[in-house]
Amino acid sequence: xxxxxxxxxxxxxxxxGSLVDKVTPDMAHLIHPYWNKFPPVExxxxxxxxxxxxxxxxxxxxGNGLVVYIFSTTKALRTPANLLVLNLAISDFGxxxxxxxxxxxxxxxxxxxxxxxxxxxxxMLGSVFGANSIxxxxxxxxxxxxxxxxxxxxxxxxxxxAVIKIVMIWTMATFWTIAxxxxxxxxxxxxxxxxxxxxYLEQDWNPKSYLIFYTIFVYLLPLFVICYSYWFIIxxxxxxxxxxxxxxxxxxxxxxxxxxxxxxxxxGKLAKIALVNISLWFFAWTPYGILNFLGFFGSDILxxxxxxxxxxxxxxxxxxxPIVYGISHPKYRIALKEKCPCCVCGSTEEPKASDxxxxxxxxxxxx
Numbered sequence: 001x002x003x004x005x006x007x008x009x010x011x012x013x014x015x016x017g018s019l020v021d022k023v024t025p026d027m028a029h030l031i032h033p034y035w036n037k038f039p040p041v042e043x044x045x046x047x048x049x050x051x052x053x054x055x056x057x058x059x060x061x062x063g064n065g066l067v068v069y070i071f072s073t074t075k076a077l078r079t080p081a082n083l084l085v086l087n088l089a090i091s092d093f094g095x096x097x098x099x100x101x102x103x104x105x106x107x108x109x110x111x112x113x114x115x116x117x118x119x120x121x122x123x124m125l126g127s128v129f130g131a132n133s134i135x136x137x138x139x140x141x142x143x144x145x146x147x148x149x150x151x152x153x154x155x156x157x158x159x160x161x162a163v164i165k166i167v168m169i170w171t172m173a174t175f176w177t178i179a180x181x182x183x184x185x186x187x188x189x190x191x192x193x194x195x196x197x198x199x200y201l202e203q204d205w206n207p208k209s210y211l212i213f214y215t216i217f218v219y220l221l222p223l224f225v226i227c228y229s230y231w232f233i234i235x236x237x238x239x240x241x242x243x244x245x246x247x248x249x250x251x252x253x254x255x256x257x258x259x260x261x262x263x264x265x266x267x268g269k270l271a272k273i274a275l276v277n278i279s280l281w282f283f284a285w286t287p288y289g290i291l292n293f294l295g296f297f298g299s300d301i302l303x304x305x306x307x308x309x310x311x312x313x314x315x316x317x318x319x320x321x322p323i324v325y326g327i328s329h330p331k332y333r334i335a336l337k338e339k340c341p342c343c344v345c346g347s348t349e350e351p352k353a354s355d356x357x358x359x360x361x362x363x364x365x366x367x
Contacts, residue, residue: 063322092318185210191308284317
């Protein structure tokens with residue numbers, strides 16, 4: 001393939017070669033002309049990207065594997081709501097188990113060498129697991145909303161309801177994943193041409209319309225559900241804590257927490273854990289979404305290095321969830337310490353409700 005440099009609407013020869021020079025013949029028809037104007041990515045950058053990917057891949061593989069094992073083998077964690085957490089861990093595990101090895105191999109050869117079919121499979125698997133993750137987080141946020149905001153009037157999570165939600169999540173993710181295989185947009189090599197994703201550089205209405213609807217249903221809509229849920233969760237928790245402090249002050253005691261209040265506080269902690277996970281997911285995938293829309297609007301600021309780092313950070317998001325749960329989830333930490341003591345640092349003991357209640361009782365009892 002001829003090496004070229006982009007100047008205005010023309011492509012002129014590059015003296016040091018082009019990024020597309022290493023593209024295999026069977027992939028040439030999928031390469032957008034935009035990438036012709038860039039020289040090859042520096043070898044040190046390829047090694048840096050590969051190292052980062054390997055580290056996050058190992059963390060995700062081990063961390064999510066532990067989450068799946070602990071949640072599926074610990075009776076105390078086998079609750080209907082935790083089925084959504086388990087689904088999230090399976091999705092994150094799948095992202096790294098399927099995408100990282102292929103991308104690492106192509107980084108070694110500095111271009112996509114696995115052919116068009118595996119390019120489609122790589123992008124499909126990344127899309128289905130990414131969509132599954134954010135919608136799982138949305139359902140987790142809604143469950144926290146039902147428990148904390150609505151309380152006894154909320155719809156309780158049952159195994160049947162959790163399974164229905166999981167089936168809906170996978171169905172939705174599968175639809176948006178196979179659409180490009182059916183002719184609505186397509187999957188192509190991106191960045192430094194060592195990974196594959198949506199064709200966001202093509203200016204035809206077909207790929208543009210897919211990117212618009214995909215962004216709405218796989219990014220913006222679940223993000224709205226998450227923000228809506230946590231807006232009211234934070235408001236409810238803040239109002240409850242304020243009321244407790246004011247009442248304790250009136251009664252001249254340190255705490256008024258009963259068993260019910262302690263349970264509510266525990267639910268609040270779980271909500272905070274979920275919020276941290278969602279925030280990390282948002283910061284991991286938002287840069288990649290921005291890069292997609294820069295291509296959508298025909299921006300010239302996209303470079304191979306910039307776009308490939310966007311993809312790498314997006315995939316790295318799947319390694320954060322098990323770390324957050326390992327640090328913060330009380331029952332998970334207890335189970336993890338029993339099954340894998342070397343994976344837990346610090347104490348796993350929780351404050352007992354009786355201790356908090358006795359503070360108020362003792363304060364109210366005359367000396």
